[in-house]
Amino acid sequence: MKRKVLLVLAMITLACGYLFAGELEYFNVYKPKAGMTADEIMQIKYFNKYTLFAQDISFTGKAYFIDKSGSTRERATARKRINLGRESDGIAYKDYTVFTGPTQVKGLCNLSWTYLNSDKQQDVWLWIPSLKKVRKISASQSDDSFLGSDFTVEDISTRRFGDETYKLVKEENFKGFTSDFYKKTYYKDTPCYVIEATPKRANWYYAKRLVWVDKQYGTNIYEEKYDSKGQKFQYIFRWYEIHNVSSKEYPIQMLLEGENLRSGHHTVIINETVEIDKGLSEQEFTEGALSRSRW
């Protein structure tokens, strides 16, 4: 009996070793388990962030940019992603984002291809309505603002597992976050891992992040960024809705809210509709498809 238990434990250890030594396998659902290391938890967190459990996903939503005086600007977007995880050409996933409003920016489209090799930058194409043309563009720098929001490009699309070192600081029940936009409190008393993430890059725009990861689903529900003086300068909140697809639980981010504490500028991004695994064609994520834009 003892030998059997040892054998099973050895197999589990081996399986876990395989699982976390490399990338997690696409199109599976992973959840944290007791006793996992900070690295293992963060790997699941990134897997969920980029919805790698799904074949494809489409969103429509709105973004609100609110300055200190309360003046609010609005953007409407439609986004699609197809996950590939393909070794042959090294492509992890392809994203397509189009502004659907307001009129001034309507039609501006962005197509990006992200590679499995995290050292490799994205390939990015832009449909520019004023030129009526597709332009290959230099990928935005990771510390640049994402579409004018309070989030950086890497907060949304380029930060990968391995860009930071991770340390499990504590486990606690999250105090809850009250959304300024919805006037509602989310995740009160939700059990979380609190992980300290330190960028490997020297002299980066933040010195560390404290990340609250939901123990049940492995999603990053809240984070705080600190500068080199230990001053908190930003927070980001994320709310996930659990969608049951083919008897699997997919955590889908539906609300993203954050504030730059230095400027008092505030951003809210809402996903209003979501469609999962609808069989999107990869043909929709090509430069040719982008050039068919009308606006």
Place this chain on the structure above:
Amino acid sequence: MFKRILIIFALVTAISLPAYAELTGENFTLTGAFKNETGMRLKDSLTGLNKLKNTLELAGEYDIKDDDLVFFIKTKYGYDSMYDTRKKYDFAEHYMRHTQRSDWLRDCYIDYTKDQWFFRLGKQQVAWGQADGITILDRVNPVDLSEYWLPDMSDLRIPLWMANINYSPKLNANLQILFIPDFEASTAAPAGAPYAFRSVTAFDNANKLAMHSLQVQNRFPGKQFDNSTFGLQWQDMIGDLTYTLNFLNGYYYNARTVRIGTSTLYNRSFKRWRMYGGSINKTFTNPGPMQGITMRGDFAYYNDEPIYYGNPSIASTSGIKRWDNIFWLIGFDKTFFTNWLASFQFSQYIYQDSKVKDAGITALTQYPFNSYTYGAQDQVENIFTLKISTDFKNERLKPEILWSFTDDNQGRISPKATYEIKDNIWLTLGMHYFYGSEYDSNGQFRDENQVYTTLKITF
């Protein structure tokens, strides 16, 4: 009267419909914009108003069958009130004051998608190539240069009725076939307008001296199948490099006036030509010193391109030659310091020869002309552009500067800054500074430096 109605309608619509969403149904989307452009000629200080143009744009999309069958239309009508207030420009008003003929219809087409096929049938513009602001492969549509090259490219191109047929035999590859039975000539500002080419002004002056006896015979291509324009583009990827191969066979959209013998008759005859070319683009994504740099390139071989020649000192055309010329460009883009984007382009327009070399004409009249100014054209014209842009206040304020110049010490510097006042109200403040010899493309406007504002209200 009409312009007042137009302005009042635009303002009332813009104010009463602050949210674009209210005009959007399940299958139908309607948007619009009212734009005021005010320009001031710097040389005239505070009295130098040279543009006061109000434009109303309306665009609609109707999804007939989901996203597979879609009808799209865009209209634009502009009225420049400057021609009502400034007598100086009166003689150009017939052309410049309001949108001409059918130019108000900017897009009117049906899109049909079925598996690997995509059809766009109707009035449209097609942009080829990777160059910014330099039309090397971007020759499918004629251009309206009534405000030089200052407006956006989408406003410069004159849309044409055409069939745009696309087939994707494999992922990332596309074969585009264009059949264009329509023809429009490229246009330029008439004499007296702020950005009238020196050549146009010279002809107008000659006409005045001749007591308006000079007559121009426009010889447009006849409306028959043989006179259609045909285009082909093959696009594919090799690794992470995208390339296109392009071919265009049609009528050249520019024609110049050539005197018939010693008479007062001038011919403006459009000629057929062919363009063979290709483009590339690639971003260096792998770690290394090149990482983050995007490289773009266009190459075109112009076969039988009409070249006008004559004596540049008197800006008089002696005749026309058909030359084989080369136009190519390479460009690099890179983002620096978080959000500063630098974009550099180098281009060469290489003529077949430096002179016409015709024993039957005098040496003074053998120079190929710059097609805009009728000044002497270098055999190799080196063109450079540098654009730097960034943003502040969460992308609410977007400044940029464009410097376009050639090796003849002539060019244009155009700084501008756009500020988003509200979602639907955008204000731009900018300037165009020209320098160089009056015989050069930009230098001819050295007395036309301009500051301008653009206020755009969208709904």
